[in-house]
Amino acid sequence: MSELNSRIALLRRVPLSSLRVFEAAGRSGSFIQAAQELGLSPSAVSHSIRKLEGTIDLALFERTTREVQLTAKGQLLLEHVQRGLDEMHRGFALAHSNEPPPLRLHTAPSFATQWLMPRLGRFVQAYPHIDLRFSASTDYAKFDNDDFDLDIVYGEPRQTLHEKVPLAVEHLTPLCSPEVAERIHSPQDLHGHTLIQCEVQMLQWKGWFEANHLLPPHHYALRFDRSAMAIAAAVNGMGVVLESTLLAAGELEKGTLVAPLRALTHDIQYIGHYLVYPRRRTRHEAFEVFKKWLLDELGVR
Template sequence: MTRKLPPLAAVRAFEAAARKGSIKDAAQELCLTASAVSHQIRALENYLDTALFTRSGNRVELTLTGRAYARKLTALLDLFDETTRSVKEAGQKPFRVHCTPGFAARWLVPRLRQLAFGDRVRISVSNGAPSTDFASNGADVVIQWADAHIPGVVTEPLMQSARYPVASPALKEREKLREPQDLRRTTLMHDETMDAWEEWFEAAEIAPPAFPKGPTFPNCELATTAAEMGQGVALAYDAVVRGTLENGTLVRLFDTVTMPFVIYSVAYSVARKNDPMVREFSDWLHAQVQADGVSARRDLASSLASQE
């Protein structure tokens, strides 16, 4: 298909005048004379065969058609500018990812060497839910907890997971944890974010112990780390601790699991949805979790449709 596009110089002159509400101010922004800007706008009107401004002496005012056209052009030129910057700076600019400590330490960092631009990824972590205010968080992508929709943000469900008890091999032997009932007499690590021990005991069809019997941590990563140190049993997310189980610093206890749900999503500004590095990073994440068998891809289409 052959595109029929108006002259870019005329488009820029019109969009600046419409946004500034002034031919003179547009001329200053574009480093042109006011007459040059007026000439470009008239050239665009001739190209479109429609009036974009009404003129009365030195005053100009957008027509209804001009107002609608300007609104769309501003969004397109902003995207054009941001996309161009991302390509121009792709070889220099670090790619900033904001996520939880558990996702960073147990899932993302061990895999970064498999990402084409992994050496340029800069990771920041948050104790609570990472901020998705892209105007102030300094991030290109946020690995968001769960999959809540946020206006102005694209949220792609990434991975889902059930939870099960884990412990250090030494604690398992010391406490003689042979059956699910044995957890009623040992120290359990609790999680302020989403403690699910009652759900697990219910799934195991066992009466839970009196809660809390054990320390409470602000997030699941600290609870899991405490379990690695032999301080008790944590309720870990399968999708996050698989690597830790392979390393042998933790062992899984029993077959009972909680109901799986989406635990992490890829989030980024709507304005960045066509950014090549954002797309490559997101596609890489999805490919990794699909290979692990914990993908939430089947939830992605409906989630994105609800954000249109």
């Protein structure tokens, strides 16, 4: 029998009621409390746990005369059983709800601030019936708990079981305010200006100088941990930032930032952001709508 068939056969032998008893006992750390919660006798809880342990051939609890405690395997199983029960509760709630579930989007902070937020109004106007829940942080979204439907991440995820779609090719080039640009006529002029870096950016000033066969400076006066802050510093005339024209598209369009050396140097091109989402047979009904809108806005075909 294959491993998959063995798992299916095992699940068929484990009744849902046994898993509910195990979850209550594992969560509370007490057969008595689990019995009170489920309206059973302590002996019925103990019998159900022993039957479950026999069925799956695992010791789930360490028992003493005064207490019970989960084994390491029991703790591992409890976490997955709890997620499974939570998913079933969520499914029942959604099935009984008359309102469509919200589309939960997670994104990298600077992408959210610099690119997505200025355009999100168009999505809301075009699809007012979609309840969009928006969150931004540097952490990757955890789809296991069903907290999010999709995630826009900075940098390619190294190892993931989820689907990942590369977004637009981004161009890194020196950007600054028009006033600062008046004093920049050649790449060598950069050595006389404050160079702003975003420390979490995959490609830094040193790489840009080397790609353009130029000697990089030894000192950088301003460093930020968010592209949005680095871009804002450049807008305020604090120096020259090496940044993505995608993230700085709004400032370039308004003219608060310019690219003084673009005709004289080579941009660094790379894919900076990815759309990530779990592999599921069924998806949120608004998922494909948002995905298509996002790719269309980015010009991705």
